[in-house]
Amino acid sequence: MNTPLNIVNVSLDYPDGGTTLKALDAVNLTVNQGEFLSLVGPSGSGKSSLLAVAATLIRPTSGLVFVDGQDVSALTETERTSLRRDKVGIIFQQPNLLPALTAVEQLLIREHLRSNRLRESRAKALELLDVVGLSAAVHKRPHQLSGGQRQRVNIARALMGRPTVLLVDEPTAALDHERSGSIVQLLRRVTDEFSTATVMVTHDTEFLPVTDTVATMRDGRVSRAHVPAPRPN
Numbered sequence: 001m002n003t004p005l006n007i008v009n010v011s012l013d014y015p016d017g018g019t020t021l022k023a024l025d026a027v028n029l030t031v032n033q034g035e036f037l038s039l040v041g042p043s044g045s046g047k048s049s050l051l052a053v054a055a056t057l058i059r060p061t062s063g064l065v066f067v068d069g070q071d072v073s074a075l076t077e078t079e080r081t082s083l084r085r086d087k088v089g090i091i092f093q094q095p096n097l098l099p100a101l102t103a104v105e106q107l108l109i110r111e112h113l114r115s116n117r118l119r120e121s122r123a124k125a126l127e128l129l130d131v132v133g134l135s136a137a138v139h140k141r142p143h144q145l146s147g148g149q150r151q152r153v154n155i156a157r158a159l160m161g162r163p164t165v166l167l168v169d170e171p172t173a174a175l176d177h178e179r180s181g182s183i184v185q186l187l188r189r190v191t192d193e194f195s196t197a198t199v200m201v202t203h204d205t206e207f208l209p210v211t212d213t214v215a216t217m218r219d220g221r222v223s224r225a226h227v228p229a230p231r232p233n
């Protein structure tokens with residue numbers, strides 16, 4: 001069994017005027033199968049940069065990224081795209097759903113491009129919408145859904161490729177407290193059910209006990225991950 005996500009001594013520099021800004025500074029991070037890790041830290045500390053590197057969307061300046069045991073730096077752009085499609089699920093704060101499509105169509109649009117086994121894909125999409133609690137809303141379009149429901153569609157869509165690694169950037173930032181809690185609980189359940197290695201960037205320290213490990217970022221550095229305090233009651 002390969003380690004789903006292994007980030008080894010990764011640095012990322014951005015040009016900043018005449019100098020460079022170290023968005024990531026010698027970061028090491030390993031996330032195992034079925035592990036739910038929360039990534040916290042002040043704004044600008046490099047959390048989104050780390051997710052983008054893990055998602056193979058940005059190449060680090062130095063260091064290595066292994067996704068499901070594969071050294072991403074050794075891959076061509078095309079190979080990275082297919083690795084991302086097959087192994088990585090990405091969930092950002094804004095669900096970015098297409099206004100004209102129903103919930104089930106949001107999940108299928110990417111599949112259409114991949115295969116013509118529509119019946120199978122449709123069954124998979126309906127099953128995932130059921131997992132995220134939206135079986136009664138499969139034919140609704142984004143404007144007929146609440147913010148929390150749209151984020152659930154986003155999560156279901158990210159699971160269509162049965163990813164090894166699930167990368168989630170501030171999934172609750174646009175939601176009220178109650179909906180935020182249920183989204184984090186859903187991510188916990190999804191991590192358990194699909195054995196993903198899940199990384200969630202969050203500002204809601206209250207939800208940390210739902211996750212297995214907490215890593216804190218500051219100035220592009222990650223402190224060693226620790227186990228959060230036990231859940232109250």
Ligand code: ADP
Pocket residue numbers: 014015021022023041042043044045046047048049050
């Ligand atoms: P966080 O998600 O923790 O708020 P980011 O990863 O977005 O942090 O940013 C880390 C640092 O890198 C910040 O100082 C930010 O201004 C800088 N940064 C992020 N993206 C870029 C970019 N595309 N070009 C230049 N600097 C960037």
Ligand code: MG
Pocket residue numbers: 047048049
């Ligand atoms: Mg960010």
